[in-house]
Each structure stands twice: as structure tokens, then as C-alpha cells.
Amino acid sequence: xxLSEKLKRYGQEHLLRFDGLNDEERRAYLxxxxxxxxxxxxxxxxxxxxxxxxxxxxxxxEEIEARREEFEKVGxxxxxxxxxxxxxxxxxxxxxxxxxxxxxxxxxGVTRPLYIFExxxxxxxxxxxxxxxxxxxFIMTNAQxxxxxxxxxxxxxxxxxxxxxxxxxxxxxxxxxxLNGKILLEDRGKLALSPNGNGGFYISLxxxxxxxxxxxVEWYNxxxxxxxxxxxxxPAFIGATLLSGAACGAKVVAKRSPEERVGVLCLEDGxxxxxxxxxxxxxxxxxxxxxxxxxxxxGVTLNYLFSRRMLEDPSSKGIGVHVVKKKIPYYExxxxxxxxxxxxxxxxxxILDMVRLAGTCLPFEVVREREFAPVKNKSGEDxxxxxxxxxxxxxxxL
Ligand code: UTP
Numbered sequence: 001x002x003l004s005e006k007l008k009r010y011g012q013e014h015l016l017r018f019d020g021l022n023d024e025e026r027r028a029y030l031x032x033x034x035x036x037x038x039x040x041x042x043x044x045x046x047x048x049x050x051x052x053x054x055x056x057x058x059x060x061x062e063e064i065e066a067r068r069e070e071f072e073k074v075g076x077x078x079x080x081x082x083x084x085x086x087x088x089x090x091x092x093x094x095x096x097x098x099x100x101x102x103x104x105x106x107x108x109g110v111t112r113p114l115y116i117f118e119x120x121x122x123x124x125x126x127x128x129x130x131x132x133x134x135x136x137x138f139i140m141t142n143a144q145x146x147x148x149x150x151x152x153x154x155x156x157x158x159x160x161x162x163x164x165x166x167x168x169x170x171x172x173x174x175x176x177x178x179l180n181g182k183i184l185l186e187d188r189g190k191l192a193l194s195p196n197g198n199g200g201f202y203i204s205l206x207x208x209x210x211x212x213x214x215x216x217v218e219w220y221n222x223x224x225x226x227x228x229x230x231x232x233x234x235p236a237f238i239g240a241t242l243l244s245g246a247a248c249g250a251k252v253v254a255k256r257s258p259e260e261r262v263g264v265l266c267l268e269d270g271x272x273x274x275x276x277x278x279x280x281x282x283x284x285x286x287x288x289x290x291x292x293x294x295x296x297x298x299g300v301t302l303n304y305l306f307s308r309r310m311l312e313d314p315s316s317k318g319i320g321v322h323v324v325k326k327k328i329p330y331y332e333x334x335x336x337x338x339x340x341x342x343x344x345x346x347x348x349x350x351i352l353d354m355v356r357l358a359g360t361c362l363p364f365e366v367v368r369e370r371e372f373a374p375v376k377n378k379s380g381e382d383x384x385x386x387x388x389x390x391x392x393x394x395x396x397x398l
Contacts, residue, residue, distance in 0.1 A: 003016075003030070003033055003034055004016060006038065007033070007038075009038075010038040010041050010042075011181065011182070012038065012182065012183050014182055014183075015033060015183060015185075015191075016033075018189070019188050019189070019333075019334075020188065021188060021189045025188070025189045026189070028189065029189035029190070032190075032191060033191075036175070036191070040174055040196075040321045040347050041177075041181065050268065050275070050279070051268040051269035051273075052268065052269050052270075053266055053267070053268055053275070053281075053284055053296075054266065054267040054268075054270075055266055055267070055289075055295045055296055056265055056266050056267045056272055056298065056361075056363055057363075058252060058265070058298050058362070058363030058364065058365055059240055059362065059363065059364050059365060060365050061365045061366070061367055064236060064240065064364065064365065067240075068236055070239070070243075071235070071236040071237075071238075071239035071240045071243065072235040072236050072239055073239065074235075074238070074239030074242055074243055075234070075235030075236055075237065075238035075239030075240075075242070076130065076131045076235045076239075078218075078219065078238055078239070078242060079127065079131035079133060079135060079233060079235060079238065080131045080132050080133045081133075081216065082133060082136070082214070082216040082217065083216060083217060083218045083219055084135060084217065084218070084219045084220075084221055084233060084238055084305075085135065085136040085137070085138055085214060085217045085219075085220055085221070086124060086135050086136070086137045086138070086220075086221045086223070086232045086233050087137075087138045087139075087140065087201060087205070087220050087221065087222040087223070088104075088120060088137060088138070088139045088140065088223060088225055088232070089140050089198045089201060089222060089223065089224050089225060089302075089351075090102060090103065090104050090139055090140060090141055090145070090149060090225040091140045091141055091142040091145070091170075091171040091195045091198065091200075091201075092142075092195065092198070092225070092226070093142070093144070093145075093194065093195065094226075095326075096376050096377050096378070097375065097376065097377065097378060097384075098378055101145075101148060102117075102141070102145040102148055102149045102152065102225075103116060103225050103226055103375070104116045104117035104120070104149065104152075104225045105117060105148070105149070105152045106375070106384075108228060108375070108384065108387060108388060108391070108398070109398050110388065110398040111397075111398065112397070112398075114396075114398060115152075115156070115159075116225060116226070116228055116375070117152070117153060117156075117159065117225075118156070118159045119228050119230075119396075120225070120230060120232065121137075121158060121159040121160065121161045122159055122160065123230070123231060123232060124137060124161060124232055124233060125159075125160055125161055127232070127233045127234075127235070128161075130235070131235065134161075134162055134164075134165040135165070135232075135233045136165055136166075136167070136214055136217065137161065137165060137166045137167070138166075138167045138168075138169060138205060138210055139153075139166065139167070139168050139169075140168075140169055140170075140171050140198075140201050140204065140205070141168055141169075141170050141171070142170065142171050142173065142195035143170055143173055143193070143195075144195075146168065146170050149168070150168055153166075167208075167210045167213070169204055169205055169207075169208035169210055170204065170208075171195050171196060171200050171201065171204045172195075172196045172200055172203070172204055173193035173194060173195055173196060174193065174194065174195075174196045174321070174346075174347045174348075175191045175192060175193055175347075176192045176193070176194055176326070176328045176344050176345060176346045176347070177344055177345050178328075178330075178343060178344045178345075179325075179343065179344055179345070181345075184328055184330040184331075184344060185330060185331045185332070186329070186330065186331060187331050187336075188331060190331075192328055192329075192330055192331075194328075194346045195348075196321075196347065196348060196349055197321075197322070197347075197348025197349040197350055197351075198224075198302075198348075198349070198350065198351045199319050199348070199349030199350045199351045199352075199353055199354060200349045201222060201351065202220075202306075202311045202354075211308075217308060218307065218308050218309070219238065219241075219242075219305055219306065219307055219308060220305070220306050220308060220311065221233050221234075221237075221238070221303070221304070221305050222303075222304050222305075222306060222351065223302060223303040223304075224301075224302035224303070224374070226374050226375045226376060227301060227302065227303070227371075227372060227373060227374045227375075228373045228374075228375060228387045228390075228391060229370060229371050229372060229373040229387075229390060229391065229394060230301075230303060230371070231303075231366075231371055232303070234251075237249060237251060237303075237305065237364050237366075238305060240362060240364055241305045241362050241364065244362040245360070246358070246360040246361055246362040247306070247307045247309075247310040247358040247359055247360050247361070248272075248304060248305060248306045248307065248310065248354070248355060248358035248360070248361045248362070249304065249305040249361065249362040249363075249364050250265055250274075250298075250300055250301075250303070250304050250305075250355060250361055250362070250363055250364065251300075251301045251303035251304075251364050251366050251371065252265055252298035252299055252300055252301060252363045252364065252365055252366070253298075253299050253301055253365070253366060253367075253368040253371075253372050254293075254294070254297045254298070254299070254365065254368070255294055255296075255297045255298075255299045256368075258282075258285040258286045258294060259285075260277070260299060261277045261278075261381075262277060262299030262300060262301075263275060263276050263277060263299065263300045263352050264277070264280055264285075264296050264297075264298060264299060264300070265298040265299075265300055265355070265361070265363050266296050266298070268356070271356060271359060272355050272356065272358065272359075272360065272361035273355060273356045274300050274352035274353075274355050274356075276352070280296070284296055298363045298365070300352065301366065301371065301372050301374075302351070303371075304351065304354075304355070306354065306358065307358075310357070310358050310359075311354075313357075319349050319350070319353040319354060319357065320349075320353065321347045321348065321349055322347070322348050322349070322350055323345045323346075323347060324345065324346045324347075324348055325342045325344070325345055326342055326344065326345070326346050327339050327340070327341065327342050327343060327344075328343055328344040328346070330343075330344070369390065369393060369394070370394060372390075373386065373387040373390035373391060374387070375387045
């Protein structure tokens with residue numbers, strides 16, 4: 001299809017303005033436009049209609065403690081046999097934290113440097129020692145932070161983790177639009193792009209070819225960079241999920257209150273599903289069981305175990321794109337604009353939508369104080385201060 005026809009079909013003809021670009025710049029810009037897949041504009045899931053919601057049974061901390069030995073044995077064997085790879089999601093932009101550097105390069109130490117990546121790598125090293133094999137680690141970056149991430153880790157000797165067992169892959173980007181759905185420019189001849197969300201991890205991993213290097217891997221433990229108490233490749237979690245027969249496992253915490261801003265794992269039309277806190281109807285968020293506990297209490301911590309077979313299923317590609325209203329700096333008619341209010345949309349796939357695709361999921365409860373300290377904001381809730389307090393309480397010297 002002709003470029004102008006393609007752009008017209010999606011209402012994006014305004015992009016065919018060249019604004020004084022020289023020949024070379026014009027060629028590069030046209031090539032970018034040619035390669036642009038605009039289907040995401042038709043694939044948006046702005047406010048997904050919700051199905052019938054019901055609570056899901058999970059493994060509580062007490063049940064896990066009672067069967068810990070059995071779970072760990074199975075998990076350690078799977079790790080030793082190379083059946084599990086860890087995937088560190090580090091492709092976010094960390095806009096709330098307000099630093100352009102990769103979030104993992106953030107120094108959370110007080111009296112000594114202590115980087116977020118360091119915490120994750122040292123933890124994985126301890127698991128590797130326990131199971132007697134290095135766990136393959138795949139780090140997802142984005143086009144903007146890829147170089148800085150690789151250089152930072154190399155400079156720090158990967159914090160003792162052998163580089164042979166680490167791979168990097170870059171996630172895809174999607175254009176941002178204004179509030180009328182018109183794609184924005186970041187500069188003359190440059191589209192305003194942002195990472196396509198953490199739900200894009202599997203497609204990007206597949207495209208990278210890394211999977212083929214690790215044929216023994218049957219499970220992917222996918223986890224967020226910003227939880228500084230994250231325990232990846234946890235043998236008990238892996239063992240429990242494998243024994244349950246589910247296609248996926250999710251580390252969850254018991255919600256502190258109905259208002260807590262975490263996605264909730266539940267059943268939707270009989271299938272496991274994660275509902276974002278702002279989409280959860282209030283009556284459901286507040287419902288309690290006979291013992292007074294929240295009926296919908298499983299808050300997701302962004303630590304999942306997905307079966308590779310499930311991800312390879314062609315239908316797994318079918319997750320929708322969420323539309324998020326944001327402040328997006330843009331270029332127009334020779335001016336660079338830094339908006340003060342939300343002026344457009346970013347498009348993101350979300351990993352939580354993959355739980356629904358899995359069809360079966362084991363909620364695995366973890367002790368919040370030991371495993372959940374996300375760094376999202378500069379101050380206040382889920383911030384550097386709260387994470388430091390939680391790390392200290394776990395005996396980590398800061
Ligand atoms: P968040 O949803 O908190 O987004 O990411 P963020 O980009 O880090 O932060 P804000 O919203 O801009 O402040 C949760 C996890 O998913 C990863 C992040 O790196 C983090 O580990 N992520 C997010 C990606 O890997 N890619 C993305 O496109 C978005």
C-alpha cells in the first residue's frame with residue numbers, strides 16, 4: 001500500500017510534512033513512516049468491558065510454609081535442569097521517579113552505593129549457588145535506555161553474575177498521539193515514540209532470537225525492576241506452580257485495604273484475570289468473607305511465572321493495547337512544547353493481560369514486608385524512602 005494511502009486510512013496524513021528536512025533526513029523519516037505498523041490504533045482497549053467477577057483461591061503463606069520443603073525440592077530441580085529463565089523488565093521510562101537514567105541504575109544506598117540492579121543480580125547469584133547452576137537472565141530494555149543499561153552493568157562487572165548467562169533484548173516502541181489521535185512528533189522528522197508496555201516482552205524476546213539459544217527453558221519468571229525486595233527464581237514459587245499444573249503463577253500480597261493501588265487477581269468469567277485498581281468496582285473492592293478478610297485480596301506484585309508453551313501459543317499474541325493519558329513533549333511548526341497538563345496518549349500492552357491468556361494461574365502469597373517494596377514515586381507512597389525503610393527492616397545495610 002502507498003504510504004500516503006496508509007497514513008490516510010488511519011487519519012495520519014499530517015505526518016507527510018517535511019518541515020525543511022534535507023534529503024538525507026527526509027529519506028530516514030520516510031523509511032520510519034514506511035516501517036510504521038499503525039494497527040495499534042485500531043487495536044486499543046480503552047475501557048475493556050468486564051465479565052463476571054469472582055474471587056480466586058490462592059496458596060496462603062501458611063499453606064506455603066507447611067509445604068515449603070516439597071515445593072523447594074521441585075523448584076530447585078527445575079532450576080538446576082535449566083528449565084527456568086529469569087526475565088528482568090527494565091524497559092519502562094520511570095517517569096514518576098523523574099530520572100532519565102535506567103531505574104535499575106538508581107542508587108538506593110545511604111552510606112554506600114547500592115544499585116537496584118545490584119540487588120537483583122546478587123539475589124539471582126544466591127539462587128544460582130543454591131541450585132548449583134546459573135539461571136539464565138534476560139534483561140528487557142527499551143531503545144532509549146538500552147545502551148546506558150548495558151554500559152552500566154558492564155562497568156559494574158554485572159555485580160558478580162557471569163556475563164555468559166546474561167542476554168539483553170530491546171522492546172518495541174509505539175508512537176504517541178495527541179488527544180485527537182494524531183501522532184505527535186518529538187522533533188523535525190522524528191516521531192514521538194515510547195516503549196510499548198511490559199506486555200510486549202514475549203514478542204520482543206522471540207524476535208531477538210535468544211529463545212533459540214536456550215532450548216531447555218520451559219518457564220519464564222518475569223519480574224519488575226522497581227521492586228527492590230524482589231525475589232526472582234524463587235524455588236518455592238516455581239515448585240508450587242509446577243505442581244499445581246497451572247500455566248502461570250503470580251506472586252501476590254494480601255491487600256492492606258480496599259483502596260490500595262495494586263491490580264487484583266481474581267476470576268473473570270471463570271478464568272484468572274488481573275483487574276487494575278481503578279477498574280475494580282468499589283463494592284467488589286470492599287467485599288469481605290466470613291472471617292472479615294477482603295474477598296478480593298490478592299494484589300499482584302509483578303512477579304509471574306509463565307509456561308513457555310503457553311506463550312508460544314499463537315493466540316498469546318492477542319493482547320490489546322491500553323491507552324494511557326500522559327504529558328507528552330512534542331514539536332510543532334518549529335516549536336518544542338513541554339505541556340503542563342496531559343496532552344496526549346501513550347499506547348501500552350500490559351503483562352497482566354497475559355494472565356488471562358494463560359487460562360489457569362496459581363496465586364502464591366508472599367510476605368509483603370519481605371518481598372514487596374516498589375520504587376515508583378519520588379516521595380510518598382511506593383517511593384525511595386518507603387523502599388529504604390523496607391530494605392533496612394529486612395536487614396539490608398544501606
Ligand atoms: P511501570 O508500569 O511502573 O512503568 O512499570 P515505568 O515506566 O517503570 O514507570 P512510570 O509509570 O513511567 O513512572 C512496571 C515494570 O514494567 C517495566 C518497568 O521497567 C517496570 O519494571 N516496563 C514498563 C517495561 O519493561 N516496559 C514498558 O514499556 C513499561
